[in-house]
Amino acid sequence: MSICSLIVNEINLFLPEILSKRNTRILKEDDSYVTEGDILCEKIVKDFIREKFPDYFLVSEESPEENVINSKKDKVIILDPIDGTENFTSGLKEWGVAICVYENGVHNESMLALPELNCYLKTGDIFEKFESRICGISSSLTKEDILKLEPGFEYRIIGCAVYNMYNVVTGSFFSFENPKGAKVWDIIPGLNLALENGLSVTVNNTQYHGELLEPNQKYIFKIQNR
Template identity: 75%
Template structure:
């Protein structure tokens, strides 16, 4: 069983408890929320790594104090314990868990998990491919940014990168982009699954080839079906 398969099982086994924590939220300094669900997901993965994968380091949105040194280790698991926390604490089901594994700066496997929707996409999975004219865009765009969007597409703003990445890789979205920038744990699993499945991927306006990205900065990106 792969690392992503094992983390998927952990999420499914603990989903009922995770969902009960939707209203247990804390306002952070940047005016975004973190929930006790975020912390529980991270705790579960940390315990799994400690017990079964002690040679791996964790890079996670909720452990910034460890990320500066951990991302330079030989074996790294990158985690967003709950992506789309605003959705999560608002009672929506469109939130996700993002997992990506690197060994010696090479991508090994990734997973996009949408637990309440029971949708999971992992490295090596086969799936039905759609042909869509819908474009997903980041919720960080302003009203002025939205008015400048390229015509010819149906646009969707969901507020969860995992949801958007899942849909662009499976073809339910023609493309997904964030011209404002996002952190590595939000995007790197989806970027690598997009590459694995033959999509076009750019990061900071350059073609992306699966490089391990520094967690201490944001990246603009676009993923699209060819």
């Protein structure tokens, strides 16, 4: 079984406890929430990696002090323990876990997991592909940004990159983009799964080829079905 699958299985074992902590909100400096559920989920993965994969180093949203150093290691696991925390803490099921594994700077495997929706997509999966005219956009857009969107498309704002990435890779969205920028743990699993499945992927307006991205900056991106 893949590293990503083993990590998600471990998270699912503790899912009832994680869900029980969705109302324990803490407001961060950037005005976003973190919950005890986020922190518990990261701890579960950290403990699991230390026990089962001690030669791997973790880059994670909730451990900023370790990320730059760990991203330089030969074996790296990139994690967003709960993506879409605003959804998670509001009782919505559209939140996810993003996991990506790199070895020697080369992508090895990725997974997008939506535990409450029981939807999972990982490297190597074969799935039914849909055709859609729906475009997913980031919830970071302002009202003024939304009014400038290109006409002729259906647009959706869900507030969870994992959910949006899952849908664009499977074809339920025609495209998904964030013109304001997101951190590596939000996007790199979805970017690589999109590449694997033949989608067009740009990062910072340049074609993306699967390279490991630095954890200390944001990246604008667009994924589109051809």
